[in-house]
Amino acid sequence: MTTHDPENIKEAVRDRYAGHAQTKTSCCASSSCCGGDASTVLVPGYDAADLNAIPADANLGLGCGNPLALESIREGEIVVDLGSGGGIDCFLAARRVGATGHVIGVDMTPEMVLLAQRNARTGGIDNVEFRLGELEDLPIDDNTADLVISNCVINLVPDKVKAFAEAFRVLKPGGRISVSDIVTTEPLPEAARASVGAYVACLGGALVLDDYLGAARAVGFEGVSVASETAYAVTDDEAEELLAAFEIGGEVSREDALRAARAFRSVTVQAVKPA
Numbered sequence: 116m117t118t119h120d121p122e123n124i125k126e127a128v129r130d131r132y133a134g135h136a137q138t139k140t141s142c143c144a145s146s147s148c149c150g151g152d153a154s155t156v157l158v159p160g161y162d163a164a165d166l167n168a169i170p171a172d173a174n175l176g177l178g179c180g181n182p183l184a185l186e187s188i189r190e191g192e193i194v195v196d197l198g199s200g201g202g203i204d205c206f207l208a209a210r211r212v213g214a215t216g217h218v219i220g221v222d223m224t225p226e227m228v229l230l231a232q233r234n235a236r237t238g239g240i241d242n243v244e245f246r247l248g249e250l251e252d253l254p255i256d257d258n259t260a261d262l263v264i265s266n267c268v269i270n271l272v273p274d275k276v277k278a279f280a281e282a283f284r285v286l287k288p289g290g291r292i293s294v295s296d297i298v299t300t301e302p303l304p305e306a307a308r309a310s311v312g313a314y315v316a317c318l319g320g321a322l323v324l325d326d327y328l329g330a331a332r333a334v335g336f337e338g339v340s341v342a343s344e345t346a347y348a349v350t351d352d353e354a355e356e357l358l359a360a361f362e363i364g365g366e367v368s369r370e371d372a373l374r375a376a377r378a379f380r381s382v383t384v385q386a387v388k389p390a
Contacts, residue, residue, distance in 0.1 A: 121273035124314060125249070128271050129224050131315045135175055136201070136226035160184065161207075169206040170234035179267035179317065179381040180295025183207055185342045186385070191215040192261040195285055197250050197278070197294075198222055198268025202231035202243070208264065209243045218243040219260075221253055250278040255285045262286075265294040270321045271314070280334040289390035292336065298324040299378040304371050321379065328384065336386035343383045348376040 161181050166174060177200050188194065190213040196205045199220025209218045220243065222228050231245040248254040250265075250272050263282045272278045282292055297317050313319030322330070324341070331339045348354040354376035 124271075124273050124320075125223065127315050132177075132200070132224045133226040135177060136224060136230045161203075165207055165210070166203075168210065169203065170238040170240075172230060172237075173202040173206050173234045175201045175203070177201075177267060178203070178295060179297055180343065180345075180383050182264040182266050182293045182295045182383060183211075185383060186262065186264070186291070186293040188212060188262060193259060194218045194262045194264060195253075195255060195260040195282075196220045197253075197263060197265035197282065198271070199231055199245060200227050200266075202234050202245065204264055204266055205231065205243050205245070206234070206238065206240055208262075209240055212242065214242060216242060219255060220245040221248045221250070221255070223247065223249045251281060253281045253285055257284055258287045259285050260287065261290050263290070263292045263294075265296070267296060267317055269294060270297045270317055273320070275322065275327070276330045276333055279331050279336065283334045283336060283388055286388040288388060290388045291385065292331070292387075293342070293383065293385045295381065295383045296327070297321045298327045298380050298382055299375070300324060300380060301374075301378045303375050303378075307372075307375055318379065324380065324382065327382075331384065331386050335389065337389050339384065339386040341382050342385045343381075345381045346377070347379045347381065 183204060188208060188211040192212050193216060194208040194212060196208070196218065199205050199222045202220055205218045205220040209216070212218060220231055222231070222245065225247060228245045228247050235243055235245070246254045250269065251274050263286055269275055269278050286292065299321050300323070302323055303319070303321070307313050308319050328339050328341070351373065354373045
């Protein structure tokens with residue numbers, strides 16, 4: 116899954132995203148996981164009216180999709196967001212669950228939690244809360260959520276099976292999961308997987324799609340399916356831009372690097388916890 120020490124990875128990710136919280140900037144090339152400028156409409160797209168209705172600093176452009184785009188949310192439901200960042204998906208979910216619902220965002224970066232809490236106060240949004248915690252050990256009770264969402268975060272977690280297991284645990288029986296993430300269509304070159312820079316840029320830790328789906332199935336999810344899929348790099352120029360996030364120098368041949376770049380996909384995966 117990764118050649119890195121898990122704690123080193125977490126420290127590197129925490130440092131990188133603390134910087135994004137403080138500077139309110141995106142994380143990497145515009146064709147890669149983050150969608151570039153924070154004002155960019157991300158694949159598969161957010162409604163402009165929705166984005167205009169939430170605090171401006173909530174959208175840091177760090178996602179790779181919209182896990183809510185294909186998910187029906189009912190009033191009164193409880194939603195948990197894994198890796199909530201500045202709070203964009205939490206605030207959008209909060210509007211849909213209404214005053215009788217509740218949203219819990221979890222992030223392992225203290226600066227992100229503080230930013231999201233400040234955004235909630237600025238927006239006067241009181242049906243959402245943000246907690247400091249890791250995806251492999253969520254600070255949430257069993258059988259809490261009707262829906263678990265995540266946006267370009269599970270790929271950053273060293274133990275992805277454990278992250279899915281925690282999502283499974285906090286869901287109520289019959290609850291759903293909808294996660295947007297980065298995967299690949301073939302294994303990455305070893306030098307790419309060994310690059311911490313590639314890992315924290317949402318690339319080096321990406322699993323092959325079948326392995327990603329298998330991680331969700333392994334913990335008990337049913338109906339695991341790909342609801343949407345988008346390639347990042349089609350042209351040579353797009354591939355070159357994506358490769359800028361690898362930070363692997365000449366360790367990978369140009370041919371292998373371009374092939375790897377074209378293998379990246381943004382997917383939204385949905386599944387259900389058995390009732």
